[in-house]
Every structure is written in C-alpha cells, then in structure tokens.
Amino acid sequence: MNTAVSGRLPDFPWDKLTQYAAQAREHADGIVDLSIGTPVDPTPEVARAALAAAVDAPGYPLTVGTPEVRQAVVDWLAGTHGVTGLGLDQVLPLIGSKEFIASVPTYLGLGPGDLIGYPALAYPTYEVGAALVGARAVATDALTSFGPETPKLLWVNSPSNPSGRVLPKEHLKKVVDWCRERGVLLVSDECYLDCVWEGEALSVLHPEICGGSSEGILVVHSLSKRSNLAGYRCAFVAGDRDVIAELLAVRKNMGLMMPAPQQHAMAAVLGDEAHVEEQHERYRARRTTLRAALEAAGYTIEHSEASLYLWTTKGPDGPDCWQLVADLAAQGILVAPGAFYGAAGSHHVRIALTATDERIAAAAERLTRA
Numbered sequence: 001m002n003t004a005v006s007g008r009l010p011d012f013p014w015d016k017l018t019q020y021a022a023q024a025r026e027h028a029d030g031i032v033d034l035s036i037g038t039p040v041d042p043t044p045e046v047a048r049a050a051l052a053a054a055v056d057a058p059g060y061p062l063t064v065g066t067p068e069v070r071q072a073v074v075d076w077l078a079g080t081h082g083v084t085g086l087g088l089d090q091v092l093p094l095i096g097s098k099e100f101i102a103s104v105p106t107y108l109g110l111g112p113g114d115l116i117g118y119p120a121l122a123y124p125t126y127e128v129g130a131a132l133v134g135a136r137a138v139a140t141d142a143l144t145s146f147g148p149e150t151p152k153l154l155w156v157n158s159p160s161n162p163s164g165r166v167l168p169k170e171h172l173k174k175v176v177d178w179c180r181e182r183g184v185l186l187v188s189d190e191c192y193l194d195c196v197w198e199g200e201a202l203s204v205l206h207p208e209i210c211g212g213s214s215e216g217i218l219v220v221h222s223l224s225k226r227s228n229l230a231g232y233r234c235a236f237v238a239g240d241r242d243v244i245a246e247l248l249a250v251r252k253n254m255g256l257m258m259p260a261p262q263q264h265a266m267a268a269v270l271g272d273e274a275h276v277e278e279q280h281e282r283y284r285a286r287r288t289t290l291r292a293a294l295e296a297a298g299y300t301i302e303h304s305e306a307s308l309y310l311w312t313t314k315g316p317d318g319p320d321c322w323q324l325v326a327d328l329a330a331q332g333i334l335v336a337p338g339a340f341y342g343a344a345g346s347h348h349v350r351i352a353l354t355a356t357d358e359r360i361a362a363a364a365e366r367l368t369r370a
Contacts, residue, residue, distance in 0.1 A: 008131045013124060013340040020329040027332025032363040035334045037161075037308050037352045039228040041282060044275035047229060050268035057260040063252045065093040065236075065263055072267035073221075073236050080273070081193065083205040083238075085212060090241050092248055093258040093266065096233035097191055097222040101125045104187065105133045107250045108243075110152055117146065118155040120344045121163050123189070126155050139342050143178050150182045159192040159201050159306030162341045162350040166201045166306050172209045180216050185243065191222040191235075194276060197287065198305035205239060214239045225308055225354075226276055227269040234258070234266040283308060286353045286360045293364035294351070302348070310351045311338075324349045331366045 017035060024031040064070075070091040077083035094100045102125050105116060112134040118126035120141045130137035135152075138145065156175060158167035179186040188204040202209060205219050218239035224230035237247065258266075269275070287310070291301055294312055304311050312335075314324065321337035328335050328349070336352075338345025353360070 005132065008134065009128055013336075017325070017334065017336070020325050021334050023326075023329040024332045024334040027366075029332065029362055029366075032333045032355060032359045032366075034352045034355055034363065035336045037225065037354045039225060039230050039354055040356055041228050041279060043228050043231070044269065044272070044279075046272045046275060047227060047232070047265045047269045050265040051232075051261050054261040054264035059260075061257045061260040061263065063092075063255075063257050064248055065091070065258060066260075066267075069093055069258075069263040069267045072270040073238060076270040077203070077205070077238065081203045081206065083203055084207060086205075086214065086238060087241070090214060090244050091236055091238045092244055092251070093263060094220075094235040094237055095256060095258055096224070097189070097220050097235035098125055099256075100220060100235065100237060101189065102129045102132065104247075105129045105135055105153065107247050108153070108185070110135050114153075115146070115149055115151040116153045116155070117151040119157050119160065119342075121160060121165075121338075121341050122155070122157065123161050124340060143175070151184055153185045153187060154179055155187050155189060156204065157189040159196060160303070161189075161192060161307055162309055162336070162338065162345065162348075163302065163311040164192075164304035164307040164309055165311075166196065166199060169202055169206075169209060172202065172204055176204060176210055176217065184216070185218070185240075186216060187218045187220065189220050191220065192225065192307040193221065194226045195280070195283070195308055196306040197284065201306055214241070216240055218243060223266060223269060226279075228279060229265070229269065232262050232265060234262055234269075236266075282357075283353050286355070286357065289360055289364050290351065290353065293367040297367040297370060308353045310353070311348055312351050313338075313348045316347050318347060321346055321349055331370055333363050333366060 070088045073091045074086045110133050114135040116130040116135050116137045118139055120139050127137050190203055193201055203219055204217055205214055210217055218237055220237050222235040291310055299312050299314060302311050321339050325335055325337050336350040338348030
C-alpha cells in the first residue's frame with residue numbers, strides 16, 4: 001500500500017491522549033472529558049423541524065447550494081456581523097468547515113514551492129492542508145517573518161482556537177492591506193465569531209476592516225458550535241467572487257454537495273438567534289464555574305475572551321503541557337496539551353467548555369478539593 005500522502009502528515013494528535021484518557025476514566029466518579037470541543041447539548045428544535053420537513057429529497061443537491069441557503073448566509077452576515085454587499089454568487093455551503101480547511105490548498109492548485117502561513121498557535125488542520133499538497137507552511141503571527149518571500153495563502157483565526165484570543169480591528173485591517181499589496185489570498189477562520197465573552201470580535205469582511213470590498217478575502221464559518229450542529233456538517237465559505245467561482249468549479253467536479261435536508265436546516269438556524277442566545281448563556285455559566293475553580297486551584301487563564309476553551313497555564317517556569325495533562329488526568333479531568341497547537345503552547349492546556357452542567361460541576365469540585 002502506498003502511504004506517500006499520509007506519510008507527509010503530522011501524527012494525529014489525539015492518539016497521544018489515550019493513556020491519559022484511560023487514567024481519567026479510573027476516577028471513582030468517572031471521567032470529565034474537556035479535551036475535544038464537541039457539543040453535548042441538544043440540537044435546537046428549529047434545526048430538527050427544518051430537517052424533518054426536508055427528508056423527502058430523492059434528487060441530487062447542487063454543489064452551489066440552494067438560493068435559500070445562500071440568501072440566509074448573506075442575510076445573517078449582514079444582520080449579525082455587519083458584512084454588507086455580498087451577492088449569492090459569493091457564498092458556498094460546505095460539508096463542515098474542517099474538510100474545506102484541509103482541502104483549500106488542493107482546490108486552488110497550490111503545491112511544492114508554494115508558501116502557506118498560519119498562526120503560531122493554530123488548529124492543526126491548517127498544517128495538514130499544506131502538507132497534503134506538499135507546500136511549505138510557516139506558523140507565525142508576525143508578517144515580517146516572511147521576509148522577502150510572499151505566501152500564496154495566509155490563514156488568520158480570530159477568535160482563536162485554542163487560545164480564545166480576539167485580534168483587534170486595527171491588526172486585522174493591517175493584515176488585509178498587507179495581503180492585498182502582495183496578492184496574497186487571505187482566508188479567515190471565523191468559526192467562533194458568535195462565542196465572544198469579553199469585548200467584540202469582527203469578521204474580516206466587516207467594512208471597517210476590508211473597506212467594503214471582499215477582494216482577496218475568504219471567510220469560513222461553521223454552525224457546529226453556534227447551533228450544536230456538529231453532526232449535521234453545516235458550514236460555509238464566503239468572499240471574493242472570483243475565488244468562490246473557482247472553488248465552485250473544482251468542487252462540482254469532485255461531487256462535494258451538502259445534503260439537501262441539511263441545507264434546509266442551515267437556512268433555518270441562520271434565521272433564528274433565540275437558540276444561539278440560549279446556548280451562549282449555557283456556556284457562559286459553565287465558563288464562570290470552571291474558570292473560578294481553575295484559578296482557585298492555582299492555574300492562570302490567558303486570553304480566552306472568546307471561543308469555547310480556557311487557555312490555561314501555570315506560567316512559563318511551571319510544568320510543561322504534558323505534566324499539566326497528567327496532573328488533571330489524575331483528578332479524572334482530560335484536557336488537550338497546548339503542544340497540539342504549536343510550540344507556543346508548550347506550557348498550556350486547552351480546556352473545553354463543551355460538557356454538561358453536571359460534568360463541569362464535577363470538574364470544579366475536584367479542582368476545589370485538590
């Protein structure tokens with residue numbers, strides 16, 4: 001069997017947590033798994049009703065998506081995030097955001113000799129996308145680190161996974177201007193834009209950042225966390241009309257089509273903010289409980305003003321991330337080591353808020369007791 005492609009990829013990070021998961025499961029009150037940000041609360045009724053109403057779908061859906069789902073995206077971006085001026089031909093539905101993040105270098109014909117930039121602390125799939133096509137990837141937060149080189153594609157991620165950091169409007173505008181001056185495609189992963197606890201987060205397509213033009217910009221959004229739709233695989237990409245057209249042409253040939261019932265569900269949930277506010281308050285309460293317990297137990301929370309994680313450390317001179325993982329596993333709490341997200345996370349762990357109220361309370365009690 002030819003493993004030339006898989007051999008270019010980094011080791012799947014979650015496999016390294018197996019022994020710590022086994023240790024956490026030995027706790028008398030069971031494991032509290034805060035390692036992966038998978039939603040645990042019910043899928044909202046508005047989504048289930050829309051899905052049920054669309055189950056009779058004998059024909060093939062279109063890769064471009066229905067006009068209704070694309071209009072729902074345009075209306076949501078405008079009404080909720082102030083993104084104006086988008087047309088229906090500037091939106092594509094995706095089968096979850098991860099497949100797109102991993103595959104966009106492939107869709108755009110990048111390969112050996114091309115350079116891709118992504119954040120110093122980053123979701124591992126940016127690196128995977130570069131590795132799949134044999135491109136060179138640089139993890140950096142400083143545009144000056146590229147020197148005389150010009151990347152073909154640059155990822156930004158605000159709010160950040162894993163740190164929950166929100167990039168200021170002024171910084172994002174500088175990144176947009178830098179990319180446009182050099183002809184770099186800027187792709188902004190905005191999957192946590194609705195999960196902000198402190199301050200404000202803006203889309204890169206907000207007119208105060210992009211100047212009212214989507215030229216050279218794509219934004220990626222997911223409904224997995226916002227609407228508890230991880231199992232539905234509903235996401236979208238929007239932005240530069242010419243790039244969207246190229247993505248559509250390639251994806252059509254690959255048969256990448258969001259199932260029709262899910263398109264109906266996606267349109268429905270984008271038109272409903274009540275369930276988002278309800279879920280937001282659930283997470284706010286869990287965040288308050290867990291943060292207080294961690295800080296009382298001697299941990300420090302850095303950034304974390306947004307997203308569904310607490311970026312947690314005991315300082316640069318304290319235990320490394322794997323020791324922190326081991327310490328928490330001994331209390332039956334499983335978390336993700338910061339090293340999963342780059343060298344800059346070597347003294348941090350990412351602790352997810354995506355557990356039930358009962359499990360969050362159990363974790364807080366164990367931390368307080370310890």
